[in-house]
Amino acid sequence: MKPIPRRFYERSPATVARELLGNLLVHRSSEGVTKGMIVETEAYFGRGDPASRASKKKTPLNELMWERGGLAFIYMIHGKWMLNITADKPGVPGAVLIRAVEPVCGMDLMKKRRGVKDELLLTSGPGRLTEAFGIAKLLHGADVTSSRSPLMVILGHPRKFLVKSSHRIGVKEDLREDLRFFIAGNSYVSK
DNA sequence: ATCTCGATTGGCT
């Protein structure tokens, strides 16, 4: 399993968000392995982006957004863990929120962690997928470009799909630009 | 120490 290299992430968050679609998120833990195809993402910038955690000053929570690309940036909102991957060049804040994946491996473990049987409810939302994958603050700062990391992103099989975009979900104030990207017609895209 | 808020979710009408 070869992770996608760091240079992939050190570009505009919007480009990274779009191109992450179709690739595979892999988490390895003592409980087992879970794998899913990324089907929905959102891009966040720094200064000038009212919805971003990095729109204001640096804090212990958001400082990772200024670091190099390809690091897991994790925080809690409404009692749920959100998984982001840092993007853009070191010193330039940016991140991509992983909003949904399609389960590929470890569905039994996902069902156990989520406490639901319906596969469609396993990973079809940012809080759902972190619960299904067992992702929490412990993985904050994990390097998803390292093959030794418990959390990584690897190249998906080449597949044809249509990418659509929309405004970002749930944000109080959004930018004019469409910054949510998803695979058209995929049933794991959140509502 | 206490209060407020949110890049959400699930249950109920």
Added chain:
DNA sequence: GCCAATCGAGATG
């Protein structure tokens, strides 16, 4: 469609 529970971080005292 509406609504309340969720809980850690940041702000405030």
